[in-house]
Amino acid sequence: xxxxxxxxxxxxxxxxxxxxxxxxxxxxxxxxxxxxxxxxxxxxxxxxxxxxxxxxxxxxxxxxxxxxxxxxxxxxxxxxxxxxxxxxxxxxxxxxxxxxxxxxxxxxxxxxxxxxxxxxxxxxxxxxxxxxxxxxxxxxxxxxxxxxxxxxxxxxxxxxxxxxxxxxxxxxxxxxxxxxxxxxxxxxxxxxxxxxxxxxxxxxxxxxxxxxxxxxxxxxxxxxxxxxxxxxxxxxxxxxxxxxxxxxxxxxxxxxxxxxxxxxxxxxxxxxxxxxxxxxxxxxxxxxxxxxxxxxxxxxxxxxxxxxxxxxxxxxxxxxxxxxxxxxxxxxxxxxxxxxxxxxxxxxxxxxxxxxxxxxxxxxxxxxxxxxxxxxxxxxxxxxxxxxxxxxxxxxxxxxxxxxxxxxxxxxxxxxxxxxxxxxxxxxxxxxxxxxxxxxxxxxxxxx
Ligand SMILES: Cc1cc2nc3c(=O)[nH]c(=O)nc-3n(C[C@H](O)[C@H](O)[C@H](O)COP(=O)(O)OP(=O)(O)OC[C@H]3O[C@@H](n4cnc5c(N)ncnc54)[C@H](O)[C@@H]3O)c2cc1C
Numbered sequence: 001x002x003x004x005x006x007x008x009x010x011x012x013x014x015x016x017x018x019x020x021x022x023x024x025x026x027x028x029x030x031x032x033x034x035x036x037x038x039x040x041x042x043x044x045x046x047x048x049x050x051x052x053x054x055x056x057x058x059x060x061x062x063x064x065x066x067x068x069x070x071x072x073x074x075x076x077x078x079x080x081x082x083x084x085x086x087x088x089x090x091x092x093x094x095x096x097x098x099x100x101x102x103x104x105x106x107x108x109x110x111x112x113x114x115x116x117x118x119x120x121x122x123x124x125x126x127x128x129x130x131x132x133x134x135x136x137x138x139x140x141x142x143x144x145x146x147x148x149x150x151x152x153x154x155x156x157x158x159x160x161x162x163x164x165x166x167x168x169x170x171x172x173x174x175x176x177x178x179x180x181x182x183x184x185x186x187x188x189x190x191x192x193x194x195x196x197x198x199x200x201x202x203x204x205x206x207x208x209x210x211x212x213x214x215x216x217x218x219x220x221x222x223x224x225x226x227x228x229x230x231x232x233x234x235x236x237x238x239x240x241x242x243x244x245x246x247x248x249x250x251x252x253x254x255x256x257x258x259x260x261x262x263x264x265x266x267x268x269x270x271x272x273x274x275x276x277x278x279x280x281x282x283x284x285x286x287x288x289x290x291x292x293x294x295x296x297x298x299x300x301x302x303x304x305x306x307x308x309x310x311x312x313x314x315x316x317x318x319x320x321x322x323x324x325x326x327x328x329x330x331x332x333x334x335x336x337x338x339x340x341x342x343x344x345x346x347x348x349x350x351x352x353x354x355x356x357x358x359x360x361x362x363x364x365x366x367x368x369x370x371x372x373x374x375x376x377x378x379x380x381x382x383x384x385x386x387x388x389x390x391x392x393x394x395x396x397x398x399x400x401x402x403x404x405x406x407x408x409x410x411x412x413x414x415x416x417x418x419x420x421x422x423x424x425x426x427x428x429x430x431x432x433x434x435x436x437x438x439x440x441x442x443x444x445x446x447x448x
Contacts, residue, residue, distance in 0.1 A: 006061045020208070022046040028221075029173065032060075032400065035409045056169035063165050064264055067405070105157050106255070148359070189202045189333065244370070249361075274351065379442055388433060
């Protein structure tokens with residue numbers, strides 16, 4: 001089986017030492033940090049992105065590559081619509097083929113309950129002028145021919161897109177660098193530099209950077225980073241396994257999912273396969289700490305997540321991962337340059353079987369590679385995009401809850417505007433940090 005394209009063995013593409021001073025430091029070189037840096041650089045800010053491993057080494061390369069407006073929380077739709085437009089623009093600004101294609105996303109419904117949920121979500125699509133619509137049994141079979149199962153129908157959004165994540169995010173990093181952003185790989189941020197209650201920079205494994213503004217876009221590591229500074233964030237991460245097939249006959253150019261299997265065509269002629277609603281949580285201290293906040297989600301979807309007693313060594317919520325460390329000591333971030341969970345191979349075999357069973361005429365489904373990612377999630381399945389009251393100078397963009405790739409450019413633009421104090425153009429109330437502490441009842445984002 002092929003190995004995953006970005007690993008600790010990958011050459012360091014961005015290796016210059018970081019500056020001693022800049023306007024904004026961005027912690028994390030995933031899609032959120034990179035897009036934030038892009039828009040800050042375009043606005044003339046001296047911005048430095050610090051990535052402990054490799055650009056897009058974690059979730060931002062490991063995802064399914066769906067650029068999906070469909071099924072989103074209503075408060076995300078305006079941002080993801082912007083993101084769709086930005087993806088098209090960005091694809092023209094790089095010589096790299098990022099595999100961007102507008103070929104739709106389809107949610108296949110097996111039950112009347114799913115049909116009802118999808119139909120109910122359409123009201124949000126209408127409000128935001130999206131082209132989402134319901135398909136009948138016959139229309140679904142016409143859209144995706146050759147399926148062995150006759151579905152009740154489907155929710156379909158023709159304007160949704162796909163791209164190849166491990167190519168796309170490094171390509172956007174290139175655009176950000178050309179716009180003036182400084183990118184530094186293999187450089188962990190150990191802590192914020194705080195003076196008189198205000199963020200004045202960061203402490204990295206290479207030294208200090210003075211900066212009046214810092215953006216934390218640390219994906220699955222954000223809660224651990226914030227805890228050291230006394231800021232609570234009920235973020236957990238769950239393992240999600242993905243497989244890529246060898247090239248197969250074309251069945252559908254877009255992304256489609258039913259509750260058992262999700263698939264999308266890849267630029268290399270194969271399919272990316274995953275088990276849509278299946279995640280695995282490695283229980284650690286944060287899981288216990290955050291449990292009360294997740295009760296609503298657990299009641300809502302009691303069987304979606306399988307529990308494991310403990311996380312592998314060095315994972316953000318492993319029992320042995322330090323919660324406190326000195327600025328001049330090696331931090332958990334540099335001990336784990338790239339969070340690279342092993343895929344669940346039983347699931348991988350099941351995916352190959354289920355895909356073959358759904359498309360009986362497709363021929364043998366051979367898996368070319370398999371990998372996993374740790375999805376950072378929040379109790380209400382929507383992110384935190386906010387300035388942190390307790391630490392002036394700190395902005396957080398994290399907890400994208402399994403759907404941050406597609407919305408990345410839109411969120412980057414929003415975060416850049418937040419940092420600069422400009423009009424954001426969207427209502428961010430839903431994404432505020434204080435919602436977990438001000439008594440707001442938990443409202444779970446749509447699980448459609
Ligand atoms: C299997 C899977 C499938 C998915 N499918 C989709 C999909 O189809 N569509 C979609 O929209 N989304 C999808 N997602 C979700 C999407 O990938 C994520 O929401 C998105 O990539 C999050 O981006 P990010 O920049 O916040 O985090 P990440 O990509 O995880 O980046 C965070 C970066 O911060 C770095 N970092 C952390 N702490 C420090 C520190 N102290 N110093 C320096 N660097 C640090 C990390 O090394 C990491 O590279 C999927 C995710 C997974 C795992």
